[in-house]
Amino acid sequence: MNPANYLRREVRTEAAQQEFPGFVNIYSGSGLAEPHDEDVSTAHWHRRQFLVYSLAGAAAASLASCRRPDQPILPYSAVPEDRLGHVVHGLPTFYATTQPRPFGSLPLLVESHDGRPTKIEGHPRHPATRGSTDAYAQAAILDLYSPDRVMSPHSCSVVERGMLRRWEDFDRFARSLAERFRSIQGQGFAVLTEQVPSPSLRRIRDHLRQQWPQAQWYTYEPIDYAEVLRGTELAFGQPLLPTPDLEKIDCLLVLDSDCLGIDLDGLVQARRWARRRQGPPQLFNRLYVVESTWTLTGFMADHRLRLPASLIGGFLLALIQELSTSLPQKLPEIPASLSASWKQALPESARRWLGPLARDLLRHRGRCSVLVGYRQPAVVHALAHTLNVALDAVSHWEFRPPPPEMLEAGLSALAEALQAGRIDTLVILGGNPVLNAPADLQFPAALRQAKTTIRIGLYYDQTSEVCHWHLPLAHFLEGWGDTESSDGTLCCIQPLIEPLQGFPTSPADQEAPPRGGRSALEILALLTQFPHPRDGKPVTSYHSARTAAYELIRMVFASRAGLASDDPQLPLAFQRYKQLGFLPPEQDQQRRMAVRPTLRPLSDIQRALPSSLPSPPQRNALEVTFHPDYSLYDGRYLYNAWLQELPDPVTKLVWDNAALISPQTAQDFGLTTGDVVRLQHDLYQLEIPVFILPGQADHSIALHLGQCGEIRIAHVAGGGGTNVFPFRTSQARYILTQVRLEKTARRATLVTTQEHGVIPQGRDIVREVDLSKLRPSASSAGHAAERGDKTSPDRNSSFSAHHNSLLGLPPDGHLSEEDLRRGYQAGYGQVPPPPLPARDKQRRFPLDLARPERLDSPFQWGMVIDLSVCTGCSACILACQVENNIPVVGKYEVQRNREMHWLRIDRYFSSADGQVADTEPRVITQPLACVHCEQAPCEQVCPVNASVHSPEGLNLQVYNRCIGTRYCANACPYKARRFNWFDYNKRPLDSLRTPTPLTPEGAALSRPLLPESLRMLKNPDVTVRMRGVMEKCTYCVQRLERAKYGAKIAATEVAQGRRTIPIDAHYRPDGPPSAYRKPQDPRSAGYDLDRWGRVIVPDGLVRTACQAVCPTQAITFGNLLDPQSAVTAAKLRAGEYALLGELNTKPRTSYLPRLRNPNPELT
């Protein structure tokens, strides 16, 4: 290897593996800039001052507020020297922070443009998540700017009994409250929080318990892991959170769990699981899924069994019995009555599974596992643990004590205390129990029993409406805090912006009380008179609460890091902690360490077994299962329009939820999609439209939680779904049996982004490859030779995907992959481009008829999407939406097929014969955006040259040239283009149309514009499109361009040995006169140059938004001309195919087929 390349590898490695995603490392000195000492008291102001100034421009009126230091606004040119490393006008800055989540928060990097956070990325250096985020995290940025939070006076002001108040009013009230409770030792004082882990909050709780011994602390989550904990208690004698390491497991049986989706740690698990699927085929794992409705895990299954959730315990029992002959001494004994009952209960399809499955597990003994989802009762978990122990699988599992938040008293206890009148004052921090408490608790009524209820929430929601006080909670990007990720790592919640104060919408509004949220720590420190960590005096004012909260975080950090509060290393270590965003686990002194539990006697479990299994659900006794929604989770993202419009990965429903039923159930009751049915159980009933979903268990109805029955987002009409919480009781929170269904005469409009599920005959759209058919023994190798396949020797010839094993289009009629590949103009580096004459000798008019116009840039961008590991989680859709300023359009517009998502995920049902969705369908998801065809059908049809190709192979859409003929969208065979039918970026969704007498929605004559806060959300690097303009995926061209300039600057600096000098020094008016000097030779710094001497961006530096977010790394992007780039390697992988390649469009985005690893005994 020549030395230049060696150095270059170094740069690439550093860039790709250690640094922040994209390009930030180029600018910010790899995030390892020397931390400097700071004055602790002003630490959090120090680098946020600029943010304050920039925000002040937008909300000058609020400067008068007492919380803002009165400081002059400085123009950018006078940014002080010492702040130069932080904010460069026009360039983004990244900060590490964490999104608090129940059971495990998500570490993030947030991109900030001139003080405005605009984009969220995963934290690439966090040991657990490694840069993955999900749709919820991507959408969190909208909550920050949501007009329903920032622009609505109710949401962002202190409200007492419907009246707007000042924070000072609450401060006064809080002081009197504290006075009162101090005298009675907190008798009647209670706090209800979510189960988000927060070490600082634990400190406050401990303080509260110590100071007011009578006070109560409750925690609640609508979706919790109580059964999981009880299961481990039953099996091991202590409540533990079990986590498997899916990377080590060869054969996994998943029972009713979405472990690769949104269940606990799904992001981490999906990544680990996918790593096995991206390696060589010998390392492939096998996944069995038994579930009642589709989950992302079910999508990925090699074998999926649809089984009512109430029978899954029985299935496990049957499996244990099947295995008991092979593993006699280690498994619980099943009573004869029980085994007789499962024989009746289990359907034939399940029974057929048992033998092959048991044999496969035994074959993989020590490398297999059984995983049970939180919906199943504790005894099923306990059984699974015993089975895992018996299969020697328990070593792949990590058992940790749960965070203490999960062990507090729950909502039932609170409701009971409320009803009994034992609670005088209740503080509800976060959550929305009025909406999502189980119906039998009668929580809203119970809440009225309390004398004072104080709600601290992001939005003025259903709970706020019932409570006496509503206090606006700061968004996690607005206030300090700390939390723990699922592996117990301490993470820092670092704000990027001062709490948004709301925008004065009218002159009269300027008189309104100042608004804006406070962090939970600030409010609770004041309410509980927490002793200030600095001097020990109780916190009685907001100012001291603010410093106390920050000090508390520092204090928690110090104790976790094992540093004394006066340790001289502390300031530097704390600075490092904030910069990095988390405390590396090996430095954590009080980490919740994994334990290695031992099984308790099996008799406990045997005793806990039910006497008989539930009978399978019938026509007159249906089963209902409750699931978190892929968009709204448990309803906490109810106000997020992005998530509301994110198509559900399974049903593709937007803005709504529905009762999912199987085609057989639909036939039994004579239902079609959209029919409203009435579900009845005991006293409870629910009216909800049905959605027919192939692959749903028969007579089992899946309900998605989250919708509240109405749309509470301002200026949005339509949608809102059905509130299914009233049908959920504390006895049956996840699985409900004996439900009756009745058809009503009503119909509802359910809107999906994809109407058709089945690929018609003969279409080669998604390819599935059966791994077993690709083994060397299979006939495909011979077939390959027969066809004269000249596959290069470095490709695994036995694995060379041949069409005979692919479903879909017969191979012989059309071009082979090799043909397609050779056809690329840029050619994957196969044909070196001829040398070009010197720049000044080039003629603009290429009269040489032998030389076709070529894509002659040294960068030829391309993408590969691996269908084997795409779970369909839809995070990429949202990442693209945030990065590229893509508007939401509302339910009505989606109904007219006008959704704007540049990237969509097509979901296809397939089956063993590959064509029709039969009773046991499979699912493949296929992310699809513009594929950047080299011979793009859209380009040649555009009459005004608005759709053209760049020399780098990008299919460009020139917005200011586009007149909107929409011909390109018709011509696009992938239908990847999106048209601005209205001014989506300018007008609110309910006034897209000019009012007319004929349009009911057009009421007002004024022309309202989008709320101001939403304009702060826009990525300044991406044009905001107006109506009448076509748009589509650009391969994040803004990132590409920035990477190119960034590489050039970085190469210069490395070559000149000036790497440590802040980049922006060059841009200062008073900076060095010759700011940018051409490097003597960037090659000496390890960079390659192109033919014209330009610096080539090293691989891995540039990542598209969808690529950066993908939890399973299904998307690879890079320069096809770089023979060592990841994307080139991916393009050369066997089976790589171009979607609709037979059209000869030569797309730059290609796909790797879905590889399946079925058990031959089951096929």
Added chain:
Amino acid sequence: MTANVITQNNATATDSHGQASPFPDPLPRIPLVWGPDTYETLTHQICSITEQSPPRWWWPAFLISSGLLTGGLLAATYLISTGVGVWGSNNPVNWAFDITNFVFWIGIGHAGTLISAILFLFRQKWRTSINRFSEAMTIFAVICAAVYPGIHVGRFWYAWFMFPLPNANHIFQNFRSALLWDLFAVSTYFTISLIFWYVGLIPDLATLRDRAKSRFRQVLFGLLSLGWRGSTRHWRHYEVAYLMLAGLSTPLVLSVHSVVSFDFATSILPGWHTTIFPPYFVAGAIFGGFAMVLQCLIPARAAYKLHNLITIKHIDVMCKFLLATGSLVGYAYVMELFIAWYSGNPYEWQTFVNRAWNGDYTWAYWVMITCNLFLPQLFWIRWCRQTPGFVLLVVTCINVGMWYERFVIIVQSLHHDFLPASWGRYYPTWVDWLQMLGDFGLFFTLTLLFVRFLPMIALAEVKSILPMSQPHYRFASAERYLRDESGRYPTAEHALAAHYGPPAPPRSTIPPANEPVPAFLPTPEGSGQPWGVVAEFANAQELLHAAQAARQKGYTHLDAWTPFYVHGMKEAIGRQRSRLPLFTLAGALTGLATAVSLQFYLMTYYYPTIVGGKEYRSWEAFVPVFFELTVLFAGFFTLFALIGLCGLPRLFHPLDAHPTFHRVTQDGFFLTIEATDPIFDADQSREFLQSLGGHHVAVVER
């Protein structure tokens, strides 16, 4: 009585089938205009429509159609103010009613030019009764179509980006886009059709001018007719110009719908990407155009009692056209299906299965098949062809069917294409419907204004095909007209024509002048010098003989003034064939050069862009614009050459002082000898003309 004649003679014809015919072979010719019409009665019949106040039904009809037009205008305003989203178009179906209407109207616009140009080249004289009307319909239909490229785009105010105009972005058009070809094709077609129509109108506008009573009409039609007076020196250019324009229009008719079909055929969408499209679209356009001509003509014929001019025979022939083109279109339908199956292309086959059997829009397909393929087959039956009411019913269905044809091609193909995940349906909104009805409002409003204000029959052309203008026509006596000795008609058509009576023989006497014609006619502000001498003759034959006699006498500066071009007259006055085609050729070459340099300069040198991986200078895609600009420039050169060679506009002329000269555009035939003639002598020449049989002879002051 008509019915009696038909039944009787039908019976006779059936009886005599296969037996020796008692009739001469060839059969007596049926004249194209039925009844004893003369130049004067014809002129009066047509011109009085525009001169009298409109009939009672006109105003309600006008109010309804202009009401629809207003609705269309409102819909367009709403569309432009709000966004294209007010239509039901959506992501898979990006084009729906808009382009359906566009193609529908462009198709309608084909009949006019076909009748004018192609039938002209094929010497189909029966076309003269309907060509004016159908040419006007062409213009109006293209106007209706031209609405859409403007308003259907997302940013209406930037629609000018479609034209090769210099702009701040320095980006020009993409000449490889079928949509741009479309723009050039449609605008060229509109321009050439307008020129053709206007050139044809000039003699009739002069007729209206000369009949005008009010000063306003005199000035208006005087200006519009450019001072046309029927000079044979003008006629000789005019006839050639008309031939040139017909020659230019003929390939244009064939090209314009071919280019429209390229919008679809050059894309890769299943259901669009079909090589059969150009001929199929042209046949469909002629089919739909003829249907629309009949749709308008049959009511107009009834309302204005034009049965003598637009005869049953006309309707019959047009129905045969419908039958032929309808079958062609049907063949295309079947062939599309066959090829979709035969090609083995799964996308194509699925699209057609979806179209014909199990799709969302199968009903539309069968509406189309029924209306366009099955119903016209009724025209194999004579009764169906010759019953105007029934024909009206069928052509209405055909118009519906042709609209659905475009709907099926556009919407049905778009809604299910390659990837099942992106399939979606289309539902029109009220704006779509209003816009579509607005087009019909625009079309019928313009048509009603046309029949009200302009002669709907090409008078000069119809006069030239009257039997009396044919020098060799044998005028039979009234009782023998088209009949044999036994009183039987050879065919039903003969009986029908005979019902209108025999044609009038040529006039032998000249109606007297309203005032005496003096020997010397002073003109206002005259110079006192003679301009020339003028004489009126009774008919074209006499005029022709007189001109030949004068030429023999040695006069060279002769001119004959006739209401229509009299065959042989230009030779009679000593002129030759016009040199106008040279100008047309020059125009064609200029246009071609312009197109070549424009496209190559912009696409390969000025701002070359990589488009669809194509070479900058690949010329194949430039061919449509080569053709269109060639025709456009040739058409303009022809028009200007005609005007220039004729020395028009000439609004005043010394001959206007002659008291009966205004008859020249209606039924008068005049011969003049100009004073510039070397052997001109005022008195001798006057006497000479008198001796030839001229009347109202006078010397006109210059």
